[in-house]
Amino acid sequence: MALHAPRPSSERSASAGPPSIVPRPRWSRFTTALAALAGVAVVLTGSATAAHADPSVAEIERQIDADWNKLEPIIERHNATRTDLAAKRKQADALAARITPLERQVDAAMDKVSALAVRAYKGENVSTVNAVLGSRSPSEVVGQLEMLDRFAHNQQKDVRQVADLRDQLAAQKAPLDEMVAQLTRTEAQLAAKKKQINEEIDRLQKLRLKVYGNGGGGPLRPAPCPGSYPGGAAGTAVKFACAQIGKPYVWGAEGPNSYDCSGLMLAAWAKAGVSLPHNAAAQSRVTKNVSRGDLRPGDLVFYYSDIHHVGMYVGGGWVVHASQAGQPVKMKKVDDGPIHSYGRPG
Numbered sequence: 001m002a003l004h005a006p007r008p009s010s011e012r013s014a015s016a017g018p019p020s021i022v023p024r025p026r027w028s029r030f031t032t033a034l035a036a037l038a039g040v041a042v043v044l045t046g047s048a049t050a051a052h053a054d055p056s057v058a059e060i061e062r063q064i065d066a067d068w069n070k071l072e073p074i075i076e077r078h079n080a081t082r083t084d085l086a087a088k089r090k091q092a093d094a095l096a097a098r099i100t101p102l103e104r105q106v107d108a109a110m111d112k113v114s115a116l117a118v119r120a121y122k123g124e125n126v127s128t129v130n131a132v133l134g135s136r137s138p139s140e141v142v143g144q145l146e147m148l149d150r151f152a153h154n155q156q157k158d159v160r161q162v163a164d165l166r167d168q169l170a171a172q173k174a175p176l177d178e179m180v181a182q183l184t185r186t187e188a189q190l191a192a193k194k195k196q197i198n199e200e201i202d203r204l205q206k207l208r209l210k211v212y213g214n215g216g217g218g219p220l221r222p223a224p225c226p227g228s229y230p231g232g233a234a235g236t237a238v239k240f241a242c243a244q245i246g247k248p249y250v251w252g253a254e255g256p257n258s259y260d261c262s263g264l265m266l267a268a269w270a271k272a273g274v275s276l277p278h279n280a281a282a283q284s285r286v287t288k289n290v291s292r293g294d295l296r297p298g299d300l301v302f303y304y305s306d307i308h309h310v311g312m313y314v315g316g317g318w319v320v321h322a323s324q325a326g327q328p329v330k331m332k333k334v335d336d337g338p339i340h341s342y343g344r345p346g
Contacts, residue, residue: 057221060208064201065239068229071197075231078190085183092176099172102165201229220245220330226297227315233272233346234298241268241312241320244329249322254278259322259329261310265300268312274346280310287343295334295342302340309337 055063208224225242229235244267247258254263262280269276276283284302295301301319303309311321313334322329 055207057208057218060204064204064208064229067197067201067204068235071194071201074190074193074197078187078194081183081187081190085180085187088176088180088183092180095172095176099169102169105165220328222331223316223318225314225318225320225331227318228297230297233269233274234296236272237268237274237345238297238312238314240271241265242314244268245320245331247329249325249327249329251325252278261322264320264322264329265310265312269345272346276345281307283310283345284341284343287345290342290344292342296344298345300343300345301334302343303337304340305338307340313342 205224205228221242225245226235226238230238241264244255244259244264249260250258251260252263253259255267259267262276262278262283265280265283266276266278277286280302283300284307287300290299295313297313297315299313301311301313303311309321309323311319311332311334313319314331317334318331319334320329320331323332
């Protein structure tokens with residue numbers, strides 16, 4: 001039997017007559033729906049990722065500023081309370097030094113009263129009365145009565161002195177003890193609030209460093225500014241200086257829209273209530289000289305042997321400065337330039 005090669009599919013189709021309609025498999029509709037759902041999932045996943053994206057540097061800075069504005073009044077109240085508590089404890093120590101001899105007097109008076117009570121219990125008063133009753137002359141009776149009166153009077157006097165001293169001690173101790181206790185409670189409450197807000201700021205600071213590490217701060221702000229929040233006048237000055245990043249350099253300007261190097265320092269510390277001259281060399285003369293090891297945010301860094309440039313240290317090895325015409329206020333490494341000295345305003 002001869003074998004024939006299979007005919008091409010076109011020939012088979014031609015000889016087989018009109019093609020029959022083959023029903024579309026049901027799984028294809030499911031595949032289409034699945035693809036559509038997958039597309040939706042991609043969109044939803046992208047939205048979820050966007051929703052959980054790290055906040056921007058500006059958003060974190062605003063949140064830290066808001067939290068810091070809550071924390072700083074608590075810190076100041078805490079400091080005032082600690083100062084007041086230290087003063088009251090000092091007064092308590094001084095009072096204790098005065099109370100100690102009074103307590104010795106009380107003990108001595110109580111010992112004396114106790115001795116009198118023992119003598120009375122043993123019948124010394126009865127013996128005295130018997131002695132009076134047994135007297136043989138009127139003058140002797142009068143003398144014995146006077147002695148008995150003095151005895152009773154002295155006994156009452158000793159008891160009264162003991163009571164007066166006890167009351168005096170109680171009157172001096174009670175309000176001071178209450179004040180120390182109240183201040184101690186207030187200090188504990190403030191410390192708890194401070195701890196809670198500090199924990200929130202620490203959390204934001206970690207997120208802040210992460211965003212900066214990803215380049216979120218931009219070329220003018222390559223690191224957190226300030227690197228840490230010192231509080232007080234320095235905190236006010238350093239936050240102001242950081243907020244000026246991006247503003248243009250203009251010779252002789254001291255804000256609010258543009259600055260030169262010493263004008264920026266003048267404006268920042270003026271915000272904190274400290275007056276500085278508009279000259280870098282003059283600023284070095286009116287500020288307290290500090291060492292590199294003692295440098296903290298808000299301190300001024302003076303450059304060049306003739307001190308013709310100044311920047312503000314903001315922590316982490318960075319300064320904010322207005323460098324030159326055509327360059328905006330920005331950050332740079334503290335060692336980027338020949339350092340002359342460091343100064344602390346205020």
